[in-house]
Amino acid sequence: MITIYTCITNGYDEIPNEHYYDPDIKYVCFTDGSIEHKEPWEFRDIPIEHECPRRLSAYAKINPHKLFPVGSKVVWIDGCYVMTKKYVEETKRILNTYAFTIMRHTERFTFYDEILEGYLGNMNSREDQITITKALKETGYNFRKYCSPVLGSFWRVITEDLFDFHDMWWKYSLIGPNRDQLSFDCARQYHNLKLNIIEDGWLGKDHRDGRTTKSHIPGSVGILFGSRGKQYRRKLHPQNGNFNSTMTMDEIRIEGIKLIDYLYQYTKLHPRLYARYDHSGWMNFNVLDPSLPKSI
Numbered sequence: 001m002i003t004i005y006t007c008i009t010n011g012y013d014e015i016p017n018e019h020y021y022d023p024d025i026k027y028v029c030f031t032d033g034s035i036e037h038k039e040p041w042e043f044r045d046i047p048i049e050h051e052c053p054r055r056l057s058a059y060a061k062i063n064p065h066k067l068f069p070v071g072s073k074v075v076w077i078d079g080c081y082v083m084t085k086k087y088v089e090e091t092k093r094i095l096n097t098y099a100f101t102i103m104r105h106t107e108r109f110t111f112y113d114e115i116l117e118g119y120l121g122n123m124n125s126r127e128d129q130i131t132i133t134k135a136l137k138e139t140g141y142n143f144r145k146y147c148s149p150v151l152g153s154f155w156r157v158i159t160e161d162l163f164d165f166h167d168m169w170w171k172y173s174l175i176g177p178n179r180d181q182l183s184f185d186c187a188r189q190y191h192n193l194k195l196n197i198i199e200d201g202w203l204g205k206d207h208r209d210g211r212t213t214k215s216h217i218p219g220s221v222g223i224l225f226g227s228r229g230k231q232y233r234r235k236l237h238p239q240n241g242n243f244n245s246t247m248t249m250d251e252i253r254i255e256g257i258k259l260i261d262y263l264y265q266y267t268k269l270h271p272r273l274y275a276r277y278d279h280s281g282w283m284n285f286n287v288l289d290p291s292l293p294k295s296i
Contacts, residue, residue, distance in 0.1 A: 001024065001025065001026050001073075002024070002025045002026070002073045002074075002075065002091065002092065002095055003025070003026045003027070003028055003068065003072060003073065003074045003075070004025055004026070004027050004028075004074075004075045004077060004083070004091070005027070005028040005029065005030070005060065005064075005074060005075070005076060005077075006028075006029050006030070006060075006076065006077050006078065006079040007029065007030040007031065007046065007056075007057040007058075007059070007060040007061060007079070008029060008030075008031050008032075008034065008035050008057065008079040009031065009032045009034060009046070009053040009054070009056045009057040010032065010034055010053035010235075010295060011034040011035060011234060011235065012053070012057075012079070012080075012233065012234060012235055012237065012295070013035070013078070013079035013080040013232050013233055013234060014035060014036065014079075014080075014232045014234055015029065015035065015036070015038045015041065015079065015232070016080075016081070016082045016083075016231065016232045017038075018082050019082060019083045020083050020084050020085045020087070020088060021040055021083075022088045025088065025091075026042070027040055027041045027042065028041065028042045028043075028044060029041045029042070029043050029044070029079070030043075030044050030045070030046050030057075030059075030060040030067075031043055031044075031045075031046070032046060032053070032056065044067075046059060046060060047059075047066070047067075052178055052238065053237075053238065053295075054178045054237050054238060055173070055174065055178050058170075058173055058178075058180055059170070061076050061151070061180065062166060062169050062170045062173060062180065063166055063170055064076075064156060064158055064166070065158050065162060065163050065166050068158055069158070070158055070159060070160060071157070071158060071159070072157070072158045073095045073155075073156075073157050073158075074155075074156055074157075074158060075091050075095070075153065075154070075155050075156075076151070076153060076154055076156075077152070077153040077223075078152045078153065078230075079232070080229075080230040080231065080232045080233040081152060081153070081223050081224070081225060081229050081230070081231075081232075082223065082224070082229070082231060082232070083223065084218075084222045084223060085222070086221070086222025087153075087221055087222040087223045089222075090220070090221045090222055091155065091221075094155045094196070095155055095157065097196075098155070098196035099156070099157045099159065099196075100154075100155070100156050100157070100162070100193065100194070100195050100196065101154060101155040101156075101195065101196040101197070101198060102149050102150070102151065102154045102155075102195055102196075102197055102198070103149070103150050103152075103153070103154065103197070103198045103199075103201035103202045103219070103221070103225075104147065104148050104149065104150065104197050104198065104199050104201075104202070105148040105149070105150045105202060106200075106202045106203045106213045106219075107148075107213070107276075107277050108148050109146070109148040109277060110146060110148075110269070110274040110275070110276060110277075111143045111144075111146040111182075111267060111269060111274065112260050112263070112267075112269060112271065112274045112275040112276075113148075113274075113275065113276060113277040114146065114148070114181055114182060115129050115133070115182075115259070115260065115263065116256050116259070116260065116275060116277070116279055117277075117279060117282060118177045118179050119241065119255075119256055119259055120243075120252055120253070120255075120256050120279045120282060120283050120287075121241075121279070121282045121283065121285075121286040121287065122239045122240075122241035122242075122243045122286050122287045123177065123178070123179065123237060123238075123239055123240060123241060123286070124176070124177035124178065124179065124240050124241060125240045125241050125242065126242075126255070126259055127176075128176040128177040128178075128240060129176065129177060129259060129263070130176075130259075130262070130263065131175060131176035132172070132175055132176030132177055132182055132183070133176075133263050133266050133267065134266055135172065135175045135176065135186075136172075136182065136186050137266045137267075139186060139189075139190055140190075141185075141186055141189055141190075142189060143266075143267040143268070143269050144269065144274075145189065146185055147185050147188065147195075147197070149181055149184055149185060149188075150181075150202050150225070151180055151181060151184060152202075152225050153221070153223065153225070164191060165187050165188070165191045165193055166187075168186070168187040168190060168191065169183050169184055169186075169187040170183075171183075172186050172187065177240075178237075178238070178240065198219075198220065198221065200219050200220045201219040201220050201221040201225075202219045202225050202226065203215060203217060203218075203219050203225060203226055204217030204218050204219050204220075205217065215227065215228050216228055227281075227282075227285055233292060234292070234293075235292050235293045235294065235295045236286065236290060236292045236293065236294050236295055237295065238295055239286070239294060241287075243255075243283075243287045244287065245287060245288050245289070245290075247287075247288075249280060249283055249284075249288060252283055252287065252288075253279075253283075256275075256279075257271070257275075260274075260275050
């Protein structure tokens with residue numbers, strides 16, 4: 001049986017009422033008790049404690065080998081997204097074909113783009129981003145080969161040969177920023193993990209030209225991901241940065257430029273070549289004009 005699972009802490013998300021449920025799939029939600037229970041989910045306690053609710057929720061996401069038996073087919077989904085019939089059908093097809101599948105970011109983020117998303121979005125501090133960059137360099141990490149994962153949903157068959165990968169991912173997820181993309185790619189590179197990567201799963205394309213990404217169109221796996229898809233997100237995650245709504249976008253952007261200029265000594269990636277993405281919308285959403293309440 002396939003298990004679709006999530007983890008919700010600190011009341012960040014509410015389980016969507018519009019989910020499509022398949023009777024052949026098991027649904028498991030790990031939680032700290034901060035959400036309303038809904039059928040057909042099986043609710044389980046999180047088997048660790050952590051002062052950061054985001055890292056607490058990441059434990060289940062990163063460590064399925066400690067929560068489900070070897071051989072289990074498991075699918076992670078962030079708690080705020082709405083599952084559709086197409087998503088469930090794609091899930092069955094993916095897990096019947098591949099052992100480990102992720103989606104790539106539609107904008108093909110570079111390492112700097114990912115660093116700046118966490119920093120300019122105020123989720124992580126300058127020191128957080130410097131700390132993880134230095135830690136990755138010590139592992140022999142190749143910053144040019146960042147694979148740009150988006151991990152709002154991904155598909156795995158739990159096997160013993162993934163144990164060390166997951167353990168390393170968890171170890172590095174606790175260093176610096178409280179996000180999981182950089183630590184995922186560190187463990188992927190170190191263990192030479194073979195992945196099936198869906199290039200068009202995150203967001204869909206404008207039907208008129210087939211190229212332009214549209215934030216209101218679901219990708220190929222059938223879910224509307226991204227900021228517009230977070231219909232059941234109830235508050236912002238903890239913000240460890242120092243930006244606030246009294247600042248201008250240019251002031252925040254300048255701090256980002258200073259950060260990646262500093263990181264060059266570790267990455268050897270030229271900022272003009274490897275900082276490509278415009279994070280203006282993300283800065284508005286999280287810092288300058290947030291639509292959700294902040295959390296502690």
